[in-house]
Amino acid sequence: MDSPYANQPKENWKNITQRLVNEYPISIQEILEIATLAWNNIWNTSIGGHISINEVGLTASNIGNFFQQLYIHELVLRHPNKWREQSNKSDKDIVYISNNYFSTEMKTSGQAGYYLYGNRSTSQEVSQRATSGKDKSGYYITLNFHGQVMTRLRIGWIDENDWLGQSSQTGQSATLSSEVYEHKLIDISGSYIRHSPIILLDNVGSVAASKLNQIGIYTFNDLALYQGNEFDKHKTTLERFYRTHGLAYPC
Secondary structure, eight states: OOOOOTOOOOHHHHHHHHHHHSSHHHHSSHHHHHHHHHHHOOOOOTTTEEEGGGSSSSHHHHHHHHHHHHHHHHHHHOOOTTTEEEOSSSSSSSSEOGGGGEEEEEEEEOOOSSSOOOSSSSSHHHHHHHHHHHOOOOOEEEEEETTTTTEEEEEEEEGGEEEEESSSSOOOOOEEOHHHHHHHHEEOOGGGGGHHHHHGGGTHHHHHHHHHTTTTBBBBHHHHOOSSTTTTHHHHHHHHHHHTTTTTOOO
């Protein structure tokens, strides 16, 4: 698939991404609604009607797979004539029936932080596409999470060559450059952000997080509501973060 960013200077990338998101068949609000519903459905699940999913000890990979399947299920349920799930290896994770241009890959990460990781290195994925026919360039919906908490939901466009990795079979997972995060992915903000663990806040390291935890501050919301002034530096950072994401900061 031809990249909409081809031959465009980086200063144009953010505007291109915004245009792509505006053209996407599902609104930002509906993506957030479906993602939140899918996420909550994971943790409201029981096995055999007796065992809570919380007792099973799911891996981050398990959780990501459940989220993806529940998201796709709800999307298809809402729009059965427009979207379908992947049915062959050449399909994207979510297929837009009338125009494959809008078909979408999903990517999740349960590692600490806001980074995303490819399953294999770039050169291996290119080699696989030669036989599978699956194009990894296009729209992406991505989710970062920490335990049972959604921490960052995004939509944007990632080109196959944006994934940076090693060509060896034992190479580390592919990663994305800072330019992709900054210019090619757009945050989908929501109240879920308030429940993010405090260690994800800029400039809060493990030592500061431990001190905050000792006085009962575990999440962004805990810090926002804290009345003391010994952590004003972090509260200022949080207030700026809330403002950037369109969230009201408690007065």
